[in-house]
Amino acid sequence: xxxxxxxxxxxxxxxxxxxxxxxxxxxxxxxxxxxxxxxxxxxxxxxxxxxxxxxxxxxxxxxxxxxxxxxxxxxxxxxxxxxxxxxxxxxxxxxxxxxxxxxxxxxxxxxxxxxxxxxxxxxxxxxxxxxxxxxxxxxxxxxxxxxxxxxxxxxxxxxxxxxxxxxxxxxxxxxxxxxxxxxxxxxxxxxxxxxxxxxxxxxxxxxxxxxxxxxxxxxxxxxxxxxxxxxxxxxxxxxxxxxxxxxxxxxxxxxxxxxxxxxxxxxxxx
Amino acid sequence: xxxxxxxxxxxxxxxxxxxxxxxxxxxxxxxxxxxxxxxxxxxxxxxxxxxxxxxxxxxxxxxxxxxxxxxxxxxxxxxxxxxxxxxxxxxxxxxxxxxxxxxxxxxxxxxxxxxxxxxxxxxxxxxxxxxxxxxxxxxxxxxxxxxxxxxxxxxxxxxxxxxxxxxxxxxxxxxxxxxxxxxxxxxxxxxxxxxxxxxxxxxxxxxxxxxxxxxxxxxxxxxxxxxxxxxxxxxxxxxxxxxxxxxxxxxxxxxxxxxxxxxxxxxxxxxxxxxxxxxxxxxxxxxxxxxxxxxxxxxxxxxxxxxxxxxxxxxxxxxxxxxxxxxxxxxxxxx
Numbered sequence: 001x002x003x004x005x006x007x008x009x010x011x012x013x014x015x016x017x018x019x020x021x022x023x024x025x026x027x028x029x030x031x032x033x034x035x036x037x038x039x040x041x042x043x044x045x046x047x048x049x050x051x052x053x054x055x056x057x058x059x060x061x062x063x064x065x066x067x068x069x070x071x072x073x074x075x076x077x078x079x080x081x082x083x084x085x086x087x088x089x090x091x092x093x094x095x096x097x098x099x100x101x102x103x104x105x106x107x108x109x110x111x112x113x114x115x116x117x118x119x120x121x122x123x124x125x126x127x128x129x130x131x132x133x134x135x136x137x138x139x140x141x142x143x144x145x146x147x148x149x150x151x152x153x154x155x156x157x158x159x160x161x162x163x164x165x166x167x168x169x170x171x172x173x174x175x176x177x178x179x180x181x182x183x184x185x186x187x188x189x190x191x192x193x194x195x196x197x198x199x200x201x202x203x204x205x206x207x208x209x210x211x212x213x214x215x216x217x218x219x220x221x222x223x224x225x226x227x228x229x230x231x232x233x234x235x236x237x238x239x240x241x242x243x244x245x246x247x248x249x250x251x252x253x254x255x256x257x258x259x260x261x262x263x264x265x266x267x268x269x270x
Numbered sequence: 271x272x273x274x275x276x277x278x279x280x281x282x283x284x285x286x287x288x289x290x291x292x293x294x295x296x297x298x299x300x301x302x303x304x305x306x307x308x309x310x311x312x313x314x315x316x317x318x319x320x321x322x323x324x325x326x327x328x329x330x331x332x333x334x335x336x337x338x339x340x341x342x343x344x345x346x347x348x349x350x351x352x353x354x355x356x357x358x359x360x361x362x363x364x365x366x367x368x369x370x371x372x373x374x375x376x377x378x379x380x381x382x383x384x385x386x387x388x389x390x391x392x393x394x395x396x397x398x399x400x401x402x403x404x405x406x407x408x409x410x411x412x413x414x415x416x417x418x419x420x421x422x423x424x425x426x427x428x429x430x431x432x433x434x435x436x437x438x439x440x441x442x443x444x445x446x447x448x449x450x451x452x453x454x455x456x457x458x459x460x461x462x463x464x465x466x467x468x469x470x471x472x473x474x475x476x477x478x479x480x481x482x483x484x485x486x487x488x489x490x491x492x493x494x495x496x497x498x499x500x501x502x503x504x505x506x507x508x509x510x511x512x513x514x515x516x517x518x519x520x521x522x523x524x525x526x527x528x529x530x531x532x533x534x535x536x537x538x539x540x541x542x543x544x545x546x547x548x549x550x551x552x553x554x555x556x557x558x559x560x561x562x563x564x565x566x567x568x569x570x571x572x573x574x575x576x577x578x579x580x581x582x583x584x585x586x587x588x589x590x591x592x593x594x595x596x597x598x599x600x601x602x603x604x605x
Contacts, residue, residue, distance in 0.1 A: 056564060059564075140448070143448050143449040148559070149363070149559065150364070150559055150563060164365070164366065164367055169535060169537035170537060170548075171535055172449065172451060172534055173535070173550075174534075183451065186442065186450065187438075187439075187442055189449075190449075
C-alpha cells in the first residue's frame with residue numbers, strides 16, 4: 001500500500017514537473033492550414049503544450065498582432081493593412097511558407113474536355129455556361145459540384161477562381177473530398193474540384209490555363225489554382241526555440257510526409 | 271429449544287398471536303418512512319421534469335441565439351432583415367463582400383421534398399395499413415408488422431449512402447437525369463423512411479375502429495370494399511390524419527439523408543414540377559454550415575433562425591397530430 005502511494009506521488013511529481021517544464025505554444029488561424037497545424041502539434045506534444053485553434057486567416061493575423069498567439073496560420077499573405085497595423089504595434093510579422101495547396105478541377109473520365117481557362121471555370125460556376133458544348137465538349141448539361149462553404153478547399157477555390165463572384169444557384173454542394181470524388185466519378189456531365197490527393201483514374205484532372213496540376217507545377221506555383229500556406233511569427237524565431245522548431249518542421253522528412261498525408265504539396269524543388 | 275416450541279404452541283392454544291414485528295411503528299421508523307416516500311416522489315418528479323424542461327430550454331436557447339440576427343443592427347434594420355430572410359432566394363452567407371441571407375429557396379426546398387415524399391408514402395402506407403388490418407391473415411400480419419418496424423430502425427446515413435451510391439447513378443443512367451442527387455432522390459428515400467410511422471399508426475387506428483361497425487356494415491348488405499372505404503376509413507379518419515402528420519414530421523426533420531441525396535443547390539425548381547433538379551432543405555443547411563461557422567457572427571445566428579423556423583414548424587405539426595389523436599381517442603372511447 002505504502003509503495004503504491006509512493007508510486008502515485010512520484011508519478012504525480014513527474015507529471016507536474018513535465019507540465020511546468022513544457023513551454024506553451026498557442027497557434028491560431030486558417031482552417032485550411034489547421035490540419036497541418038494539428039498534425040504538427042501532435043508531434044510536438046511531448047515538448048510543449050500546443051493549442052491549435054482554427055478561426056480563419058484574418059483572425060490569425062489579429063491574434064498575432066494582439067499577442068494572443070505565438071504562431072499565426074494563414075492561407076494567404078498578410079494584407080497591407082494588417083502588416084502596417086502589426087508594425088505599428090511593434091510586431092514584426094515574418095512569413096514561413098510551409099506547404100503548397102493546389103485545387104484540381106476534375107471531370108468525369110468519359111468527358112473529352114482536357115482543359116479550361118480560369119475564366120471558363122468561373123463562368124461555369126456562375127451558371128453562365130451550362131452545357132459542355134459551349135467549351136468544346138459534347139452536348140451535355142454541366143452538373144456543377146462544389147464543396148460546402150465551410151471547407152478550406154471551397155475557400156481556396158473561391159479566392160483563386162471566383163474572385164468574389166457568386167456561385168450560381170444550380171451549384172450542388174457536397175461535404176467532403178471523397179463525396180465530391182464519388183459524384184464526379186458517377187456523373188457524366190459533372191465538374192468538381194478536389195485536393196491533389198483525390199485525383200485518380202476514375203476522375204480526370206483537367207489543365208487550367210494550359211497547365212496540368214501535379215506535384216511539380218503546384219510546388220513551382222505555375223499551376224494557377226495553387227497558393228502557398230504560411231505560418232507567421234513575430235520576428236524570426238530564436239534559433240533552437242520551440243517556435244523555430246515548429247516553423248521549420250516542414251523541412252524534415254516527417255513534416256513532409258504529414259503535409260502530403262493531409263493532401264497538400266511540400267515546398268521542394270526536386 | 272424444546273421449551274420455546276412448546277411455549278408458542280401453548281400460547282397459540284391460548285389464542286394469543288405473536289407478530290414477527292411490532293404493530294406500531296416507532297417515531298424514527300415513521301419519520302424514515304415519511305422521508306423515503308417524499309424523496310422518492312421528488313426524485314420521480316425531477317426525472318419527469320427533465321424532459322419537459324429540455325423542451326423549454328431548447329426553445330429558449332434557439333430563440334435567444336436567433337434573435338441577434340434580426341435585432342443586432344437596430345430595430346430599424348430588423349424588418350428588412352426578416353423580409354430578406356423570408357422572401358429573398360439569395361443564400362450567400364459566407365461572402366466577404368455583402369453576405370446575403372435569403373432563405374426562401376431553402377424553406378420551399380424543405381416543403382417541396384416533404385410534400386413529394388408524402389405523395390408517395392401516404393397512398394402506399396394507407397393501402398398497406400388496410401391490408402394488414404383487414405385483409406392479411408393473422409400469421410402474415412404478425413410477421414409483417416415487426417419487419418416494417420425494422421425499417422424505422424435503420425440509421426439514416428445508411429439510407430444516404432444508398433441514395434448517393436446506388437440511386438443517384440441509376441437515375442442518371444436509366445432515367446437520363448443530368449444529376450442523380452436531386453429532389454426525386456431525396457423524396458424517394460424520405461418516403462421509405464416515413465412509411466413505417468404511417469403504416470403502424472394508421473394500422474392501429476383501423477384496428478381500433480372495431481369489429482362491431484364492420485359487422486354492422488356487412489349486416490346491412492355492404493361489400494367488403496364498401497365497408498372498408500365508406501365505413502371503416504371515415505370512422506378512423508382522425509387516427510389516419512395523425513399518422514400522416516407523424517410521417518410528415520419524420521420527413522421534415524430528417525437531415526443526413528437530404529444532405530447527401532438532395533444535391534443542396536439553393537434554388538426553387540423551375541418549372542416547379544421538375545423533380546430532377548436539386549434542392550436544399552432547412553435541416554441540411556444547418557448540418558452543412560454550422561460546423562465551421564465562426565461563433566456569434568450573423569451567419570451563426572441566421573442558422574439558428576432557420577432552426578427556429580424548423581422548431582415552429584414541427585411544433586405546429588405536433589399540435590395538429592395531438593389534436594387528431596385526441597379526437598380519435600374520444601371517438602373510440604365513446605364506442
